[in-house]
Amino acid sequence: MTTIAVLGNGRVGGNLATALTRAGHEVTVAGRAPGAAADAARTARIVVNATPGVGSLERLTALREELRGKILVDVSNATVDGPDGLPAALVHPGSSLAEQLQEALPETRVVKTLNTMLFPVMTAPATLAQAPDAFLSGEDPQAKQTVRELLVDLGWREEWITDLGGIRTARATEAAVLFVPHVIRSSGFAPFAISIAR
Numbered sequence: 001m002t003t004i005a006v007l008g009n010g011r012v013g014g015n016l017a018t019a020l021t022r023a024g025h026e027v028t029v030a031g032r033a034p035g036a037a038a039d040a041a042r043t044a045r046i047v048v049n050a051t052p053g054v055g056s057l058e059r060l061t062a063l064r065e066e067l068r069g070k071i072l073v074d075v076s077n078a079t080v081d082g083p084d085g086l087p088a089a090l091v092h093p094g095s096s097l098a099e100q101l102q103e104a105l106p107e108t109r110v111v112k113t114l115n116t117m118l119f120p121v122m123t124a125p126a127t128l129a130q131a132p133d134a135f136l137s138g139e140d141p142q143a144k145q146t147v148r149e150l151l152v153d154l155g156w157r158e159e160w161i162t163d164l165g166g167i168r169t170a171r172a173t174e175a176a177v178l179f180v181p182h183v184i185r186s187s188g189f190a191p192f193a194i195s196i197a198r
Helices: 011-022 036-043 053-061 097-104 141-153 167-187
Strands: 003-007 026-030 046-049 071-074 079-081 087-090 109-112 134-138 161-165
Touching (some): 071 097, 097 134, 109 141, 141 161
Parallel strands (some): 003 026, 134 161
Antiparallel strands (some): 109 134
């Protein structure tokens, strides 16, 4: 059992919190109430960033002390939305939210994952017709191993998890969000994930 704080109580955060609790972890969800994120992060070993990506850097930088020494699992995509509310552009072109977080929080171990799929797949990967991929990006091998174990708790098989390397590789997975609006417009809001055919 691990103590986990999920920052963000929308569809993504709520879905992850429910599944992690079901897997036996002690989970606290922090909504928008003043001080809620700081209180939750302070007492957790692992913090999950499920806040809207466009404001994540500012929100989490304010928690520098609470996040010191913690693993920060970043599942957000920082995008500028189009008129239909779907992602239209990246907030950090030529970089990534994960890189910006790691630079702003040097004493926190940032791991990017679960950002290349619609949110239901994060906690039910086996429901897709073919095997999906979950990617890991981060500088700390031990932190990535811990996150890998969390993914297994969420139903991800070891062979579906790919370690891409350092935090800079998050640029690739974050850019994949630009597929999402086109797939949704083409096929509707049905669960899907970006995967590598082998």
